[in-house]
Amino acid sequence: MGGHVDRNLVVEFGRRLRRLDLQVEFALGSETFALVGPSGSGKTSVLRAIAGLDRPASGRIAFDSTTWFDASRAIDLAPEARSVGLVFQEYALFPHLTAAENVAYGLRRHGIGRREARTRVYAMLERFAIRDVAGVRPGSLSGGERQRVALARAVAADPRVLLLDEPLSALDAETKGRISAELAGHLAGLRLPTILVSHDFEDVIGLGDRIAVMEGGRIVQEGGWRELLEAPASSYVAALTGVNYFRGTATARGELTEIRSSEGEAVFVSTEPASGPVGVVVYPWDVALSTQDPSGSARNRLAGPVRRVAGVGNRIRVTVDSRPSIVAEVTEQSRRTLSLGPGVRVIASWKATGTRLVPRVT
Amino acid sequence: MSVRARGRGDPILAVAAGLATVVLLSFVLLPVAAIFLRTSPARLIAQLHSKVALDALGVSLRTTIIALAAILMLGTPAAYVLATRTKRWTVVMTTLLELPLVLPPAVAGLGLLVAFGRNGLLGRPLRALGLAIPFSETAVILALVFVSLPFFLRQAVASFGAVDPVLLAASRTLGVGAAGTFFRVALPIARPGLSAGAGLAWARALGEFGATLMFAGSLQGRTQTLPVAIFAELAQDFDVAVSISALLVAVSAGLLVAAKLLLRERPLWADTWTGISSSSSVAA
Numbered sequence: 001m002g003g004h005v006d007r008n009l010v011v012e013f014g015r016r017l018r019r020l021d022l023q024v025e026f027a028l029g030s031e032t033f034a035l036v037g038p039s040g041s042g043k044t045s046v047l048r049a050i051a052g053l054d055r056p057a058s059g060r061i062a063f064d065s066t067t068w069f070d071a072s073r074a075i076d077l078a079p080e081a082r083s084v085g086l087v088f089q090e091y092a093l094f095p096h097l098t099a100a101e102n103v104a105y106g107l108r109r110h111g112i113g114r115r116e117a118r119t120r121v122y123a124m125l126e127r128f129a130i131r132d133v134a135g136v137r138p139g140s141l142s143g144g145e146r147q148r149v150a151l152a153r154a155v156a157a158d159p160r161v162l163l164l165d166e167p168l169s170a171l172d173a174e175t176k177g178r179i180s181a182e183l184a185g186h187l188a189g190l191r192l193p194t195i196l197v198s199h200d201f202e203d204v205i206g207l208g209d210r211i212a213v214m215e216g217g218r219i220v221q222e223g224g225w226r227e228l229l230e231a232p233a234s235s236y237v238a239a240l241t242g243v244n245y246f247r248g249t250a251t252a253r254g255e256l257t258e259i260r261s262s263e264g265e266a267v268f269v270s271t272e273p274a275s276g277p278v279g280v281v282v283y284p285w286d287v288a289l290s291t292q293d294p295s296g297s298a299r300n301r302l303a304g305p306v307r308r309v310a311g312v313g314n315r316i317r318v319t320v321d322s323r324p325s326i327v328a329e330v331t332e333q334s335r336r337t338l339s340l341g342p343g344v345r346v347i348a349s350w351k352a353t354g355t356r357l358v359p360r361v362t
Numbered sequence: 363m364s365v366r367a368r369g370r371g372d373p374i375l376a377v378a379a380g381l382a383t384v385v386l387l388s389f390v391l392l393p394v395a396a397i398f399l400r401t402s403p404a405r406l407i408a409q410l411h412s413k414v415a416l417d418a419l420g421v422s423l424r425t426t427i428i429a430l431a432a433i434l435m436l437g438t439p440a441a442y443v444l445a446t447r448t449k450r451w452t453v454v455m456t457t458l459l460e461l462p463l464v465l466p467p468a469v470a471g472l473g474l475l476v477a478f479g480r481n482g483l484l485g486r487p488l489r490a491l492g493l494a495i496p497f498s499e500t501a502v503i504l505a506l507v508f509v510s511l512p513f514f515l516r517q518a519v520a521s522f523g524a525v526d527p528v529l530l531a532a533s534r535t536l537g538v539g540a541a542g543t544f545f546r547v548a549l550p551i552a553r554p555g556l557s558a559g560a561g562l563a564w565a566r567a568l569g570e571f572g573a574t575l576m577f578a579g580s581l582q583g584r585t586q587t588l589p590v591a592i593f594a595e596l597a598q599d600f601d602v603a604v605s606i607s608a609l610l611v612a613v614s615a616g617l618l619v620a621a622k623l624l625l626r627e628r629p630l631w632a633d634t635w636t637g638i639s640s641s642s643s644v645a646a
Contacts, residue, residue, distance in 0.1 A: 053531050079534035092532040096550045105546075106536030157536055 013059025022217040032194040034208025042217040043197040052079035085154030089166040093138035100134035106157030124152040162194040181359040246280040264323025269299040270355035279358040284329035286354035298349035409605035417583040418591035426567040429506035441518030463512040471576025501578035506567040514563035521555025561621030
C-alpha cells in the first residue's frame with residue numbers, strides 16, 4: 001500500500017500570515033499524506049500554496065522536474081498552469097452548473113476534444129456513482145453526492161496531485177463513516193500523490209498512509225497513525241490521536257456484536273450493531289490496566305507485557321504488547337501502584353460500550 | 363426582518379403597517395392614474411402621432427440604448443475588479459464612481475458643459491479633433507452615462523462581491539485562466555444582479571432631464587428626449603405633454619416588468635459546451 005516510491009512532490013516553504021508563521025517541509029510519492037491539526041494551524045494555507053492560490057514568501061514547490069514555485073528564482077506558476085486537483089472544504093461546486101457540467105468544467109482546454117471530454121465525463125460519473133444526478137444542480141444534491149461530484153471534477157482534469165481540504169467535515173456524523181470508506185476506496189484506485197487535510201485524527205486513520213500533525217504553522221510530528229498514537233510528541237498530539245484502532249470482522253450475537261480480530265486470536269465485544277469487515281476504535285482512557293484478572297463488567301480483555309511507557313503530563317500512555325497491541329492511558333498514580341514499566345505483564349480491559357465500530361474498506 | 367414577520371401576533375402594528383402601505387400605494391399611483399385619466403385613450407394615441415412625440419421617443423430609445431451599452435461594457439469589468447480586490451483604494455474608487463448618485467443633475471450638466479464645452483477643460487483638444495460635443499446626441503449619451511452609471515455599478519460591485527472567491531479559486535485549479543473564470547463563473551453567478559442593475563440604470567437614463575437639458579439642450583429630433591420634450595411642450599400644448607408623459611410611463615413600466623421577468627429566467631450562460639446540460643441526455 002501507499003508505495004514508498006520516489007517522491008514526486010516536494011514542498012518546502014515559509015509564509016507569514018497574520019497570526020501564524022507558516023513553515024513546512026515534506027515530500028511525497030503516490031501515497032496519501034494527511035495533515036492533521038486544529039483550525040488555524042495552517043493546514044489549508046499549505047494546500048492553497050501548493051495549488052498556487054497563495055504565494056509563499058520563501059521556499060520551493062516542485063513536481064517531478066517541474067518547478068511550480070521558487071522564491072529565489074522568482075518562479076510562480078499560475079494555478080491553472082499547475083496540475084493540481086483541489087477538493088475544497090465546502091466542495092465549491094459551481095451553483096449555476098449541473099453535476100455533469102461541473103465535472104466537465106476543467107476539460108475545456110486545448111488537446112481535449114469535445115467527444116473525448118464527453119466520454120471522460122461519463123466515465124467519471126460512472127466511477128463516482130453520480131450518473132443518476134448528472135443533470136442536477138449542486139443545491140439539490142446530498143452532502144455525499146456533492147463530495148463525489150467535487151472529487152470527480154478534480155480528478156476529471158487528470159491532475160498530477162490531488163489535494164483534499166477537510167473532505168469529511170461537511171458531512172453529518174451518520175454519513176461520514178460510509179463516505180470515508182468510499183473515499184478511501186477511490187483514493188486507493190487513483191494512485192495519485194494526495195494531500196488530505198483534517199482537524200480530526202480519527203477521520204484520517206483509514207485514509208492517510210502517512211500522517212503529519214500540524215500545530216502553529218509547523219509540522220510537529222510525522223509518521224504512521226500507530227506511531228503517533230504510541231508516542232505522541234506533545235500533549236496536543238496525544239489529545240489528537242487518542243485512539244486505538246484494530247481491524248476485524250463483525251457478527252451479531254444477540255444484543256451485542258462480536259468482532260474477530262484480523263490479528264491474533266482476540267475477540268472483541270461491542271454494543272454497536274455491525275456485520276462484516278469493520279474498524280474497531282478503542283479510546284485509551286476507556287482501557288483499564290491491572291496485573292491480576294480484573295473482576296467486573298469489562299467484557300474485552302487483552303493480555304501482554306508492557307512495551308513502552310510514555311508520559312505526557314498526567315496522561316501516561318502505556319503500550320501493551322498484546323495481539324493486537326493496545327495503548328492505555330493511565331494516571332501517574334496508577335503507573336506507580338502497578339509499578340508499570342517495560343516487561344511487566346498486564347491485562348488491559350474495557351467495557352463493550354468502549355468498543356466503537358467504524359467502517360473500513362480493505 | 364420584514365414588518366410582517368416581526369409584527370406577527372401584534373394587531374396594532376399590523377394595522378399600522380397595512381395603513382402605511384395603502385397610503386404609499388395611493389400616493390404613488392395617483393399621479394400616474396391622473397395622467398391617464400386626463401385625456402381619453404383615443405386622444406392620447408392621436409397626440410402620440412405628433413412629430414414631437416415620435417422624435418422624442420426615437421432620441422430617447424437610441425440614446426438610452428447606446429448609453430446602457432457603454433455602461434455595461436465599461437462598468438462590468440470595472441465592477442469585477444473593484445469587487446474582487448480588497449485594497450483600500452478600491453473603496454475610494456467605488457465611492458468616487460458613485461459620486462453622480464448624490465450630485466444634483468443641474469450640477470452634473472454644468473460640470474459636463476465646463477469639461478467638454480467649447481470653452482471647457484477639453485474644449486481646445488476636442489476642437490482640434492473637429493469634435494463639438496455640447497448640444498449633440500453625443501452630449502445626451504454622455505449625460506445619460508454620467509448620471510446612470512452608479513445605478514449599475516453599485517449593483518454590479520455588490521453582485522460580484524457576493525460571488526464566493528472559493529468558486530473563482532476552484533475554477534483556476536481546474537485549469538481555467540482568470541479571463542475564462544470571469545466569463546464562466548463570475549459573470550453567470552452575478553448575472554441576476556447585473557440585470558437588475560442594468561434595469562435600474564436604464565430606467566434612470568430614460569427619465570434623465572436636468573443634466574441633458576443643460577448639456578445637450580432641447581433640439582427636436584436630435585437632443586430632445588422624452589422628459590425634455592414634456593418640459594418643452596408644457597409651455598406649448600399641455601395635452602401633448604400629458605400624452606408624452608403617458609408614453610414614458612408605459613415604456614418605463616414595460617421596462618420594469620421586463621427586468622423582473624428577466625431576473626426569473628434561468629441563467630443565460632449555462633455551460634453546455636460538452637452537450638451535457640440536462641438530465642434527459644444522461645438518464646440511462
